[in-house]
Amino acid sequence: xxxxxxxxxxxxMKRIPTHVAIIxxxxxxxxxxxxxxxxxxxxxxxxxxxxxxxxCVRLGVKYLTLYTFSTENWNRxxxxxxxxxxxxxSSLEDEIFMKNNVRFRVIGDVKRLPExxxxxxxxxxxxxxxxxxxxxxxxxxxxxxxxxxxALQNIVAxxxxxxxxxxDVNEELVGQRLETSFMPDPDLLIRTGGELRVSNFLLWxxxxxxxxxxxxxxxxxxxxxxxxxxxxxxxxxRRFGKTERQIExxxxxxxxxxx
Numbered sequence: 001x002x003x004x005x006x007x008x009x010x011x012x013m014k015r016i017p018t019h020v021a022i023i024x025x026x027x028x029x030x031x032x033x034x035x036x037x038x039x040x041x042x043x044x045x046x047x048x049x050x051x052x053x054x055x056c057v058r059l060g061v062k063y064l065t066l067y068t069f070s071t072e073n074w075n076r077x078x079x080x081x082x083x084x085x086x087x088x089x090s091s092l093e094d095e096i097f098m099k100n101n102v103r104f105r106v107i108g109d110v111k112r113l114p115e116x117x118x119x120x121x122x123x124x125x126x127x128x129x130x131x132x133x134x135x136x137x138x139x140x141x142x143x144x145x146x147x148x149x150x151a152l153q154n155i156v157a158x159x160x161x162x163x164x165x166x167x168d169v170n171e172e173l174v175g176q177r178l179e180t181s182f183m184p185d186p187d188l189l190i191r192t193g194g195e196l197r198v199s200n201f202l203l204w205x206x207x208x209x210x211x212x213x214x215x216x217x218x219x220x221x222x223x224x225x226x227x228x229x230x231x232x233x234x235x236x237x238r239r240f241g242k243t244e245r246q247i248e249x250x251x252x253x254x255x256x257x258x259x
Contacts, residue, residue: 092120
């Protein structure tokens, strides 16, 4: 069996992705297979968040974005939504942010969240604002279509008010109006739980992200699984629309410039 140490030794520490985004799927199915309520799986998933956050800091990841609660999740049973909101509050009490020097940020339609949850989110953001090892971003009451619609509404309002000219609307401007304007796009998107879709998550931002899917349910996802995903990422050539030859030539230029 591959150990954590062995997996870590196989990683190229110079090519750790700057930004890792994760769709944490499989909590409910993990609980159901154990004859438990779905909330039991979500609680186990919080423990996984703590472990993976610590490991990402150790590896040198600078941004970790976690898909925690989508706008579509509001359609789930009321008792499950209530339990999830409670978990959000309890997880924010965790000192993992200060212990690991992690800054906390939240993206999403937070106006829909209960007042006590909004207050705790703001308090945690303020309390961790000076932390610098890594930024953990929680996507809460979030969907990419909501995000892009909201950005478009703001741009249209600025155009109508004369603050922005229609000809100035470009990719850069759109990016500045997105919830994620404070960080780079994900290098690597991981989805656990065996599903092969992105479920309305960071649709604009993952245009050139490397996608990694695994069957492991989120509560069982561990450091070795994270290493495996990063190793898979490191084995790919990121071309961004260029040819393989162009990438190889650029690597040669970069290598020569560092000698």
